[in-house]
Structures are given as C-alpha cells and as structure tokens.
Amino acid sequence: MFKFKLTVIVSLVLILIAGCFYATSLAVEPIKIGLVSPKSGNYADHGGMERVGMYLAVEDFGGEVLGRPIELIEADSETNPDIASRRAKALIETENVMFLMGGVSSSVGIAVGAVCEAAGALFIASNENSDTITGSDAMKHMFRVPPNMAILVRGAAQYVADNLGKKWYFITHDYSWGQSGTRWARNMLDVVGAKEIGEVLIPMNTRDFSSYLLQVANSGAEVACVTVGGFDGIALYKQMSEFGIFDKMKVWWTLADYPDSYALQPEQRGRYGMMEIYWTATPELIEFSKRINEKNPNAPVHVTETNSYSGWLGMTALLKGIEAAGTTDVDAVIKAMEGMIICDNMQPNPTYIRPWDHQFIDSMFFGVDNQESGDDITEVLFSMPCKDFARTFSENPVDLTK
Amino acid sequence: MDMNVSLVLALFFNGIVLGLIYAVVAVGFSLVLGVAQVINFSHGLLFAFGAYFFWSISNTAGFWIALFLSPILVAIMGLLIELLLVRRVYGQDPLFGLLITFGFALAMEEVIRMIWGKVARSVSTPAFAQGQLFIGDIIYSKYRIILAIVSLFILLLVWWVITRTSFGAIIKAGMFDSEMISALGHNLPLLRTGIFVIGAFLAGLAGVIAAPLWSIKSGMGTDILMPAFIIALIGGLGSIKGTIVAGLLVGTVTSLAVLFIPRFTDILPYLMLIVVLFYKPKGLFGEVTVLGEVRGE
Secondary structure (H helix, E strand, O other), X not given: OHHXXXXXXXXXXXXXXXXXXXXXXXXXXXXXXXXXXOOOOOOHHHHHHHHHHHHHHHHHOOOEEOOEEEEEEEEEOOOOHHHHHHHHHHHHHHHOOOEEEEOOOHHHHHHHHXXXXXXXXXXXXXXXXXXXXXXXOOOOOEEEOOOOHHHHHHHHHHHHHHHOOOEEEEEEEOOHHHHHHHHHHHHOHHHHOOEEEEEEEEOOOOOOOHHHHXXXXXXXXXXXXXXXXXXXXXXXXXXXXXXXXXXXXXXXEOOOOHHHHHOOOHHHOOOEEEEOOOOOOOHHHHHHHHHHHHHOOOOOOOOOOHHHHHHHHHHHHHHHHHHHHOOOOHHHHHHHHOOOEEOOOOOOOOEEEOOOOOEEEOEEXXXXXXXXXXXXXXXXXXXXXXXXXXOOOOOOOOOOOO | OOOOHXXXXXXXXXXXXXXXXXXXXXXXXXXXXXXXXXXXXXXXXXXXXXXXXXXXXXXXXXXXXXXXXXXXXXXXXXXXXXXXXXXXXXXXXXXXXXXXXXXXXXXXXXXXXXXXXXXXXXXXXXXXXXXXXXXXXXXXXXXXXXXXXXXXXXXXXXXXXXXXXXXXXXXXXXXXXXXXXXXXXXXXXXXXXXXXXXXXXXXXXXXXHHOOOOOEOOOHHHHHHHHHHHHHHHHOOOOHHHHHHHHHHHHHHHHHHHHHOHHHOOOHHHHHHHHHHHHOOOOOOOOOOHHHHHOOO
C-alpha cells in the first residue's frame, strides 16, 4: 500500500515538473520572422543592406515583443520568384513562420505574397516598388514599405520636363518593376508636355548594354528615362559613362538606389533620380548610418540608404503591429497595422500605412549624383511628401477583401 | 522602328568588338576541352577572379601592375585546380570533369562574396583609353576599340603558337590522339597541366580586360561561362580559327538582334548552336565532336 501511494505521489510530482517545463517553453517560444531576401542574383547587394536594417529594428525593440524573443530566419530568394516562393512555403510549413518580409525584386514579392495569402501568413514587401503590389496584385496579407513607381515617377516628371528636357527615351528593365516605371512615365507624357522618342527593353542579367546605348545615343532624345536596377543597373550606369551618354543627354533614373551610384568611380557618375531616402536628410538618419557601420563594418555601403532604411521601417512596423495587436494572430496584426502612423521614422514626414491598399506613405527625395569621393555622393535638389503623388482610391480601387 | 544605316553599321561594328572579347574568353576553354579533354566549368570562375584581382591590385598598385599580375595569379590558381581536382578525372566520363569543376566554381563564388563582399565593384578605364570617338555620326567608346585590337592580337598570338610552333604541333596532335603523344615520348601529364594553366591565364586576362567594361560581381563568371561554351562548340573544339569566327558570329548576331528582336537576344546563341551542330556536329572548323573527343573516339 505504501509503495502504491509512493508511486502515485512521485508520478504526480513528475507530471507537475513536466508541466512546468512545458508552460515555461510556451512562454519563451520565440516569434519567428522569415526573411526571404536575396543573398545572390541581381539584387544580392540590396538584400544584404535590407537585412542590416531589419536586424537593427529588432535591436531597437530590445530583441523581443510581447515578452517573447524575436527569431529571424533567413532564406535566400536568389532574386528568383519560383525559388523564393518555395522557400517561403517551407518556412511556413516546416518552421511555422507566420510573418515574412523581404523580396527586393517585385516579381519575388508578388510570388511570396501569394504564398502568404494562401497560407494566412503576413508578408511585408520591404523593397519592392512595382505599383501592381498595391494595385492589381494587392493582397490582404501583404504590405509594401517603399513608395511605388506611380509615386516616384509622378513626383519627378514635372521637374524633369521643365528642367532636363521633353524628349524622353525609355530604357526599361524587362520585368514587372521596370515595366511599371516606364508605364507611369508614359502616363505622365501628356501631363507634363513631354514626348516619347523610343524604348529599349533590357532583359534581366544583361551584362553588356553597348548595343542598347548606341540606339539611345542615336535617338535625338533629351532625356533617357531609366528603370533598370540591381547589378544590371550598375553596369548600365557605368557603360552610359563609357559611351558619353551624359554628354549627349540628361539621364533620369525613376528609382535611384544609393548602392548603385556608390559602386561606381566618382568620375563615372552623373544621373538624376528619385530616391526613397537620403542619409543626410535628418540627424536621425546620420545617426542610423553610424549604427549600420558599428553593427556591420563590412556592410556594402556605410550610410543609410533605401534598402537598409526600408528593411528597418518594415520590421519596425511589423513589430509595432504585433505589439499593438497584443497577439501574434495574423488578422489582428493586419488590423493593427492598417491606419498606423509611425512618427519616429527618422524622416521629415511620418509614415502612414494606408488601410485600403497597405501602402506605406512618407517622403521621397530628388537629386543628382556628384563626382565627389566619400559617402555624400548625391546633391538633393528637393524633397516632397509622397501623399501628394500617391494614387487615390478612385485611381486605384483595390479590394483587399476578395 | 526607326532604322538608319549608320546605326545598323554601328551595331555591326559593336558586334565585332563584342565577338572578339567573347572569343578571348572562349579560346582558353576550347583549348582545355580539346587537349585536356575536360569540360572545365571553372573557366568562368577564373575569369571572375581575373577581374577581382585586377580591381584589388589596381586600387593599390595602379593599372599596369594590376594588368601584369592579375592573369599570372589566375594562372597559378589554374595550376592548383589542375593538380588538386582536374587531374583526378582525366580519362574518365566527361561528366566527372564537368561536375567537379562546376561544383568547385559554385563554392568559390561564395568565397568571392566572403572576400570582396556582395556589392558590385567598378574599375575605371585607364586615362589614355577614356573618352569617345566618332565613327561617322555614331559616338563609340575609345576603350572598346582598343580592347578589340588587343583581343585580336591575343587571338592571333595564340593562333600563331598553335599553328606555327612545335609546341603547337604537339597540342594539335594531342587533340587527336593523346596516347600517341605519350608513345612519342612527350610528357602528356605535363602537357595537360600546361594547357590548363594557359587556359586559366587566358581566362584571367579576359577578366582583366573586361573589368572596366562590365560591373564586377560575384556571379560574373557564371554569366560568361555559357557564351564561352557555346562559342567553343560552334567554332569547333581546339580550333582557334573556329573560336574567332564563332565569337564574331555570336557577337554580331546578338548586337544586331537588339534592334529587331530585343527580347530574344539571350536565346539567339543557343539557337545558333543548335543549327550549327545539326549540320556540322563537329562545329564550324572542328575535327572531332565534343563527346567523341573526351571519350577518345
């Protein structure tokens, strides 16, 4: 009898201890966030910078939210939509990740967004600019951080027509994002009194642009309107200098990324372009640049630029959303993020997350690259709030409930 | 489409320039495949290392030292690759050589990223080659014209060595019957090592001359490998004349195609390969087929 009672007591104690461990493990279970970001392919350097920003945002939150540690799980999108969507699916199904961010390439963003939509996970498109992401491809489970091409092009077009020239030749990266930039520039032709002279379509992973540039140089255009990015953009920018394009016409990059200019030698630069952020715009951005260097002395660039900033802002918005929702339930987090205003965003204007298309709205900067050494490589000509150029609901009647 | 004659001529000329550059990349690949009978998919990697060495050395020691040293460093890399990897697959199924060199190249691409980072690098053209020249109404890069002349010189030098020297005679004989070379008292392993090192040197040299043209990025070796492979096959294994002709053909067709069918320029070299091999399995000037060569048939 005594042995029986002892057995029961010991069993109960063991069950109690096991239960305590189980409860403890639940309490410290981390919140997993998948970073489907390029480590290879055309946008590898952009991916490296956006991840730096994402990690710094987690650091700003103290590494935890809702009392739970934040765990970032990286997956290389390889700048390939098929590979990225497979890796996103694996994160969701095998690692139980319900929050994902990254992409850079708009095609990748759309593919990963679709996977998340189907799985009920949440995706933050941290550096995708194609207008379709918050337009025809908009999804309830996808948010987009940087300004879309409609905003960037509409913001610059009048200045370009008034100051650079009215005969435009389009150089288009032949995929979703590139086509989006050219489409919006075409939409603005009549509005600003400009004229299309011609267009060349550049396939992804083009290494030599000489044949295209011969056409551009021979066109009689006053402005080359360029929507080409990543390593292809760097090569194109460099070869434009080689072929003396900057002496023949002005070059307007619809989205000018700092790392692309930084990769060139000073004497090779000369383009105009709209930027999502410039590192000297506020003291907070200058300070953020120091943090980037302290955190990652081997970072590809040493200042705050589009990719690191958008990575930081996207992660910050997500963590604030989880905190505001008080839960990791995806629908509740989406609701918390819709209409959110982020004032401590280091920018001249606060960030507003529009509820009807999930587009982040803040500021943008138009500048021209100089030929200085060092990090201050662009002269900012003007900045403007994105809200003045963002599409309205009547222009872009997105239905996120479908 | 607004086509004028001077633009077409300019694109044709540009195609010749591009073709000569591609031929310099391809000739080393073709020699290694023809003589050592190895499909060396690390050839693109060596091209990339040439560009990266050039970037690093030119930033510290200047253009001319970088130009001299970079291909030599790549040749040393080629020697190590041959001694440690490729030598083990001589005489075996050609897939072994392809797989081992391809796997090595993928791994080394990651090493490039670790050493030089993920960001693209840029090299200025030397001061004497900067600027543009006018060819009729068309503005053209001075550096590319110089590059075309240098490329032609390199190709002619290689052709002269292969066709006019006793060393070249041994190389050509080795393409047909490597065992006979041994039987005649020549050191076949040394010959194969020598050819591999020469191929690596040429790849590194091509990387050096291409560095000021194209952005230097970790994947640039993979980008150039397929054009080199296609040109080597179209021209015919081990045929310098074939490599030059094939390079010019691919360069001019893809350059002109930008004017008419820009979305399909990438697939044109592959279509050309299919057509050529359909009618001439040994390539335009080759004397053995690819698989026949590496299987010793």
